[in-house]
Amino acid sequence: MKNYNVVGQSVRRLDAAEKATGTAVFSSDFTLPGMLYGKVLRSPYAHARIVSIDTTEAEKLPGVKAVVTYKNTPREIFNTSATMTFTVPALKPVLDQYIFDSVVRYVGDEVAAVAAVSEKLAEEALKLIKVEYEELPAVFDPLEAMKPEAPDIHANCKEGKNIIGEIIKIPMGDVEKGFKECDLVIEKRFKLPIVKQVQMETQAAVAQVEVNGKITVWSTTQTPHPTRMILAKIFGVPNSKIRVLNPPYVGGGFGVRIGLSAKAEPIAVALAMQAGKPVRVIYSREEDFMASDTRHGGYVTVKLGAKKDGTFHALDLKAALNGGAYCSFSTETPGVLGAMGLAVYRIPNQSYYGHSVYTNVTPAGAMRGFGNPQAMFPIESVVDMMAEELGMDPLELRLKNIMRAGDPWCLPYPCQSTGLAECIERGAKSIGWERRGSLNQPGAKKLRGIGVGVGTHVSNSWPFCVDYDNAIVTVQQDGSIHLASGVPDIGTGTSTALPQLAAEVLGVGLEEVSLTFGDTLSTPFDIGSHASRTLYAAGTAVVAAAEDAKRQILEYAADFLKVSPERLEIKDSLIYITGRELGEDCAGTGVCKTGEERISVTLQELAYHAHLRNKQFIGVGRIVPENAPPWHAHFAEVEVDTETGQVKVIRVAAAHDVGKAINPVIVEGQIEGGVLQGVGYAVSEEIVHDAKGRPLHNSLHKYLLPTAEDIPEIDAIIVEASDPSGPFGAKGVGETGLVPTAGAIANAVYNATGVRFYEIPMTEEKVFRALSAAKNSTC
C-alpha cells in the first residue's frame, strides 16, 4: 500500500477549536444590523381552501414591518428540493409548490408570514391574522390515496391517482420466467414508518435585499449553488445577483435541506423585500418536525426466488411510498430504493416497480440513505427467511450471492470494486457469529439474538441527477495554499478532508492549506453536499485542481532549477530533484551564494519569485464524477425482554468498505452516527398522526431518538477496497451507516424470539403483541 503524508491520517478536524469553544457561526446565530424577525402562520388543517385571509390588524400592530401571504408574493411554481435544478432530461422535475398558496395541504403548511422588530411581536401579529378555511377531504395513507374515491391533492398526476411524477420501472432479465425456474419463492410486504432527520440545527435563513436589487441569503442549505438557482427562479432575479452562503457552518443536514431549507430562504427573502430590512427566519423544533421534509414511509414488497443450492434466481421489488403533500424528492427516492435494492445480489432476473403517492401529511424528501434503508430492511429480512427455508447459514447464503467486481448489474456504471465479502467476514468475527444459536438458557425471559444485514449505496448521484464539481487551488505569493470549493460542511468533516486531499497532492503540510466553502460568491459552482458525494466528487475536483496547480509549480520550478519538470518532486513545501540528496543547498534560508547550483527551492521562495515576474500558480479542477459502490455489513446483537416487549440493541459491528479512509476518525464518526440513526429507525423512531392528520410526534421529547445513554457498543470497521474512480481510491460513506442496520436488528430479533417483524419500529407495544400472538398460536 502506498504511503501518504496527510491522506489516511486522523488529523484533528480544522473546525474543532471553533466548534468546541462555541465561536463557530451558524445561520441560527447570525445577525445583521437592523435585522427583523420572521414568523410563519401554519395551517391547522390537513387539507383546506383558504376562503379569506385578512391581515389588516396584524399590519397595524406597531413594530410589524411586513406581512406576506399568497396575495403579495411571487406566484412562481417551484420545488423546495434541488431536484428542480438537477433533473436529467428527458425527465422533468415536478414543480408543485408556491411560497404560499390558497390551498393548504398538510397540518403545518405555510399560510402567511410576518416580520417584526422582535420575535414576540411577530408571534403576536400572527394571532391577528384572520383566516377562514373551508375544510376539504384528506387522506394520509399512500394505498388509500391511490383509490378512486380519494381526494385529488394536486392536479398534475399523469401516471395514476395521486401518483407523484413518473413510476420507476427497472427491468433486467425475465422475472416471470425466472420465478418459474426457482425451487423456492418467498413474497412479503413490509410497512415502513415516517421518520425525521432531527439534525441539530433547525431550518434557518437570514436574507438581505439591497437597494440595487442584490440579494444575499445566509442559510442552512446543503447546496448553496442549486439553492441560488431556485431563489433566482422564484423571485425572477438573475443568478448573478443572488449570493447564497453558509455562515459558514451548518448544524447537520442528513438530507433535510438539499435545495431550500424547507421554505426558510424564500420566506426570509419575501419578507426582506417587503420590509426593506434584513430578516431572519428560524424554524422552531416543532416547525422543523411538522413542516420540513421527512423520510418516506410506505409499503415495500419483496418477492425473492432461489434454486435449491441457494443461488438467487429472481427478484421482484415493489414500492408505494408516502410522498406527503408536495413532491420534493418523491420521484428520485423510489428510484434509489429500486436501484440499490437490485444492486446488492447477483440475480439474473430482476424487476422493480415503485413510486410515491401524494397524501395530506408533511412532505417526504431526502433523508440519509435516500430510499435505500427502506429497501434493505425488507430485502435483508426476506434473505434471512430464505436462508432458514433453505437450511443454510445466512452468511453463507449472502456470500454465495453478493455482487462481485465486474458482474453485470442494473446500474448504468460498472461495479469496479467490492469489499463486501471482507465486510461480512470481519463483522462476523467482531460480533462472534459462532455464538449464534447458543445465546439463551431454556426458559429465559430475556432472549438474545444475533442478526446480519448488508447493502450498498452510491458515491454521488451521477448519472441519475446532474452532478459536477469545480474547485480552485491558488498558490499565494508566500507559498501557502488557498482552496475554494462550493460544497458546504454540514458537520461531516468536509472542511478538513478536502484540505487533506489538496495538501497530499501538492506535497505541503495541512497547515499550509486554507479553505473557502459553501458560498456562491467566492467559490465555483458545485452541486453540493448530498448522495454521499462530497468527499468522492468534490474531492475529485480538488485533486484535479491541485494536480493542475502542481503542474504549473513544477514547470516553473524546472526553469528555476534548470532540470526537466518530470525530475521534480514536492514534499513539505520543498521542491527538489528526485534522487539528489539534499545537502548544503540554500533553499529556505533566503541567503544563497552567487552562482550556487540550486538543487531545491521552497514553494515560498518559488511563489514569490514568480510573483515578482507577474505570475501566479492557479489550479482549476472541473470534473464530472464517475460513480462507485460503497459496501457494508452490519451485525447486531439484541436482547428482547419477553415480558415487556422491549428490544435492546446491545452491540453493533458495522463493517464498511469505504474505498480509502481519507481521515479514519471522521469516517468512524460517520459510521457510528449512522448506526445510531439506524437503531432508532429499527426500534423507536416514528411520526404518527391522529385521524385528522395532526402529527403527535413533534418534539425532541416525544420523538424517540436514542439518547447518549441508549447508544449500544459500536465497532466501526473500516474496509478499504480501493475504487479506481475515487480520490485516492475513496468511495462514499456519509449515508451508508444506517442502510443495513434495521434489517440486521430485525433479523437479530427473529433469531432471539422466532418472531418475524414486517413493520418497524419494533416498539414495546408491537413486540409484546407479536410475542403474545406467537405464544397463543403454539399452545
Added chain:
Amino acid sequence: MKRFKHYDACTLDEAVSLLKEFDGKANIIAGGTDIVGLFKDNVFAESPEALINIKTIPGLDYVQEEEDMLKIGPLALLEDLAHNKLLKSNYTALAEAARRTASPHIREMGTIGGNICQFSRCWYYRLPNNRFNCIRKGGKDCFAEEGENRYHSIFGNVKDCLAVHPSDTAPALIALEAKVKTTKRVIEMADFYQTEDAKKFSILDSDEILIEIQIPRPSESTKSKFEKFAIRKSIDFPIVNCASKVEFEGDKVKKANICLNAVFVTPYVPKKAEEYLEGKALELDTVETAAQLALQDAKPLSKNEYKIEIAKSLIKKTLLACK
C-alpha cells in the same frame, strides 16, 4: 408565548395572598421545568395570567429527619434527593425515583414539589397551540379513546379522561406512606390527587400551596424499591413505574405498600395485592400472584395491553428487591 405577570414572593403568606388576588388565574412556579414548557407551547387556550415564584422564599429546600419523620421542603431539588445518603439508605424508593426522573439538567432545576404537582403529559393535552381541546381543557372529547393510546390508562377513565399521571416520585411517596402539608391542611399523599375537577390534578385549591412532605421513618425491618420502565434511559416519562415498600416480621410480610403510576389518571394502589401479601413470605409464586391480583381489574385500550405485562413485571421486581 403569552405575556404574563411574574412575582417573586418573599413569604408564603405573600404567595397565598397573590394567589387569592388572581382568583384561579395564577400559578406557582418553582423550578419551572414543567410550567414554562406549557407556556411556551401555548398548551392552554387561556394560559394563567401570572406566575408566582416561590424560589425566592428562603428555607423551603430542606431535607431533615426529625424524630420519627423525614421532612422535605417543596423546593428540594430532585438531583439533591437522588444523591442524599439518608434517602438512599432508608427511603430508597424515593431516592431512586428522583434519580430516574428526566435528565441531569432538569433534575438540577426541578423540585420535588413541582414533580408531584406537574400537569399531564398526554400528547393530545400537550400538543402546542391547544390543537386538541380535550376534556381537561374544557372540551368534550378524549382523543386517546379512539386514537393513539399506547401510553394511556389501563384502568379506565375518570370523567372520560384517559391521561395517566406522569410523576416518578409520587408513587414512591405513596408507597412510603407520606403525608403532604399545605398552607391549609395535612393529608395523606395517597389522597393528594383528585378526579372530581377535570381542570386540575391535585386537591390543591387555587389559593393553596404545598409546603412540606412528611415521610414516617420506616422500621429497621422495612425496605423499599422503585423501578421505572421507559423507552430510553434518559429524559422519558414512564410508560409504567412502580414503588414498593415491604415491612417484614421475620421472613413474612407484615405490611406491603405498592403504588403504580402512569397506568391510571392518578397513581394507582393495588389494594388487593397489598392485602394478599400480608403474612406471606416473598417467594416467586407469591409475588407472581400479587402481580396478577394487582392487574386483575385492568381494561386495556386498543394499543396498550403491553403495559399490563410491564406493570406486573415491575411489581415483581420491586417486591423481590425488598427481600
